[in-house]
Amino acid sequence: MSYNALDRQVEEGRGEQVAIAYHSCVGGRSRDITYNQLLEDVSAFAGSLTNLGVRKGDRVLLYMPMVPETAVAMLACSRIGAVHSVVFGGFAANELAVRINDSEPKVIVTADSGLERDKCIPYMPQIDAALDLATCPAPEVVVLRRPESEPLGVTYEMKAGRDHDFQDLVTSGPPTDPVWLSANDPLYTIYTSGTTGDPKGVLRDTSHIVHLKYSMASYYDTHPGEAFAAFSDVGWVVGHSYIVYAPLLKGCTSVLFEGKPVGTPDAGVYWKVRD
Secondary structure (H helix, E strand, O other), rough: OHHHHHHHHHHHHHHHOEEEEEOOOOOOOOEEEHHHHHHHHHHHHHHHHHHHHOOOEEEEEEOEEEOOHHHHHHHHHHHHEEEEOOOOOOOHHHHHHHHHHHHHHOOOEEOEEEEEEOOOEEHHHHHHHHHHHOOOOOOEEEEEEEOOHHHHHOOOOOOOEEEEHHHHHHHOOOOOOOOOOOOOOOOEEEEEEOOOOOEEEEEEHHHHHHHHHHHHHHOOOOOOOOEEEEOOOOOHHHHHHHHHHHHHHHHOOOEEEEEEOOOOOOOOOHHHHOO
């Protein structure tokens, strides 16, 4: 997955093309990440995950907002054959604990906050409470410390011996070549919402990337170099498929929007991002 989404695109001359165009609802922030930049960050973060003891087949749980670093973490997991499990950032500690117990992750990747309209949503209290509730072996925790958090009233004190700074790991991680996987090797698990019973982890194998790439042209008439926007959340399967994986596999620019369809600042925000 990682090779086809990143290395292959760079080899085919798309290194300076924007891979992820990020737009935030708070303060009109935006950031473009090229394929070269994304490959460099993913390769380094994959090396840092390896240094934290993550190996092929191990689970890594992500509890992240809609930011480019979420895609970096997902792609880094796939680069070393680790199985990522992204949990929707809106879930409270008890729901998060259920998923931690079930997946038994070696590492949790999270952020200090998510942005919504005009406020900051603290994430770390949910992580701390969930880990108190969980009964599985304690994982390492990687925290993305966002510069937007403190001005909006969210602060977090890193826990020595458990927490690692996301950006430090991207900066210091050794470049890492992709691990080659078979079609039947697991890529990720994603949990059902649990509205009709206990949440169930659905496993997707690596082979389904063939269909993801096929669907971009066949279903959406999208081609390399074009922009593609899926206004979902990366915590759901649409976000996995059509915010992170399929656009990159096709050599497109994926639009990543952090915000809601209304009130950020109005119901026309999606069309403004599109333009």
